[in-house]
Amino acid sequence: MKKRELGKSGIYVSELSLGCMSLPHDEQEGKNIIDAAIHAGINFFDTADLYSNGRNESVVGTALKGRRDEIILSTKVGNRRIPGEEGWRWDPSKSYIMEAVKDSLLRLGTDYIDLYQLHGGTMEDEVDETIDAFETLKKEGIIRQYGISSIRPTVIQRFLSDSSAVAVMMQYSMLDRRPEEYFSLIANYGASLLTRGTLAKGLLTTEGLQRLNETKGFGAYELEALKETVTAIHSLTDDIHTAAIKFNLAQPIVASTVIGASTTEQLLDSINANDKEIDPYTYKSIESLLKVHQYDQHRLN
Structure with missing residues (x-):
C-alpha cells in the first residue's frame, strides 16, 4: 500500500x-x-482516550502487542472523565494532558505515541498552554508529533499558527466538501489532512441507497438533495466505495483517509475498494454532481 x-x-x-x-x-x-489491516499494508491506526471510556485504547494495545515497530499509532486527548459524573468535560490544560498521556500509554502498552491529537478545541481555550504540553511531550520523546482533530476553522487556524503541528483530522467526503475552503491554509502551515467520515455513514457504499431510508440528511445536504445526489452517483458507477476513497486521496493535502470497521469483512471491503481504480471520465462525471458547501459557523471570514 x-x-x-x-x-x-x-x-x-x-x-x-x-x-x-x-x-x-x-x-x-x-x-x-x-x-x-497490517497484512494488507495499513500501518496507521487511530484511536482516542474518549472511545469506550478508554477501553478502545486497551483493545488496540492488546492487538498490537509485539508489532509496535510495524505501525504508526495515533490517539487523542482533551475529553476528561470525572469520577462520579456522567460523560466527559473538555479539558485542554497542560496539567491534564501531561497526566492523560500516561494513562493512554498504559492502555496502549507502549512507551511512545507517534501522533498525539487534541480532540476538539474552542476559541476560549488557553491554546498556548495546550501547545506547550505537546511540545514538552515531544521534547521528552513521549510523542513524536502532534496535531488537532476539529472541524472548526478558527480553532484549527489558531492552533496551527502557534504550533509545529503536522496533522489536522477533519470530516471530509464527496458529501461533505466544506473543508476544501481551508486546504491551502492547512498546507501553508506545513500540515497534512487526515480524513474521517470518508464513506459518509455508509451512504457512499453499495448499501448507500438503502441507508437513505434511515437518514434525515447529511452535512449541509437536506434529505431531498441528498437522495438526488447519492442516487445520481450510484447511477454513474457500480463501485461507489472505490470512488469515495479515491475522491479523498485525489487531494494532495490528504495524507491518509481513515476508515472505520467493526468487522473484518467491513475492513476488507474498504481495502479491496482502495486497490481498485476509477476511470477519469467517471470520476469527473461524479465530481460535477457534488456541491461545495462552506461552514456556517467558526469561520475565518
Missing part, C-alpha cells in the same frame, strides 16, 4: 488507515481486524 508523509515530519502513513473507534470490545475480534 502506498504511503504519504504527515506534514514534513518524516513519518509516512498508509493512504488507507484504520479508525479504531468501531472496533468490537472483544479483544480477539479486535485483533483479527487489526491483523487483517
Whole structure:
C-alpha cells in the first residue's frame, strides 16, 4: 500500500488507515481486524482516550502487542472523565494532558505515541498552554508529533499558527466538501489532512441507497438533495466505495483517509475498494454532481 508523509515530519502513513473507534470490545475480534489491516499494508491506526471510556485504547494495545515497530499509532486527548459524573468535560490544560498521556500509554502498552491529537478545541481555550504540553511531550520523546482533530476553522487556524503541528483530522467526503475552503491554509502551515467520515455513514457504499431510508440528511445536504445526489452517483458507477476513497486521496493535502470497521469483512471491503481504480471520465462525471458547501459557523471570514 502506498504511503504519504504527515506534514514534513518524516513519518509516512498508509493512504488507507484504520479508525479504531468501531472496533468490537472483544479483544480477539479486535485483533483479527487489526491483523487483517497490517497484512494488507495499513500501518496507521487511530484511536482516542474518549472511545469506550478508554477501553478502545486497551483493545488496540492488546492487538498490537509485539508489532509496535510495524505501525504508526495515533490517539487523542482533551475529553476528561470525572469520577462520579456522567460523560466527559473538555479539558485542554497542560496539567491534564501531561497526566492523560500516561494513562493512554498504559492502555496502549507502549512507551511512545507517534501522533498525539487534541480532540476538539474552542476559541476560549488557553491554546498556548495546550501547545506547550505537546511540545514538552515531544521534547521528552513521549510523542513524536502532534496535531488537532476539529472541524472548526478558527480553532484549527489558531492552533496551527502557534504550533509545529503536522496533522489536522477533519470530516471530509464527496458529501461533505466544506473543508476544501481551508486546504491551502492547512498546507501553508506545513500540515497534512487526515480524513474521517470518508464513506459518509455508509451512504457512499453499495448499501448507500438503502441507508437513505434511515437518514434525515447529511452535512449541509437536506434529505431531498441528498437522495438526488447519492442516487445520481450510484447511477454513474457500480463501485461507489472505490470512488469515495479515491475522491479523498485525489487531494494532495490528504495524507491518509481513515476508515472505520467493526468487522473484518467491513475492513476488507474498504481495502479491496482502495486497490481498485476509477476511470477519469467517471470520476469527473461524479465530481460535477457534488456541491461545495462552506461552514456556517467558526469561520475565518
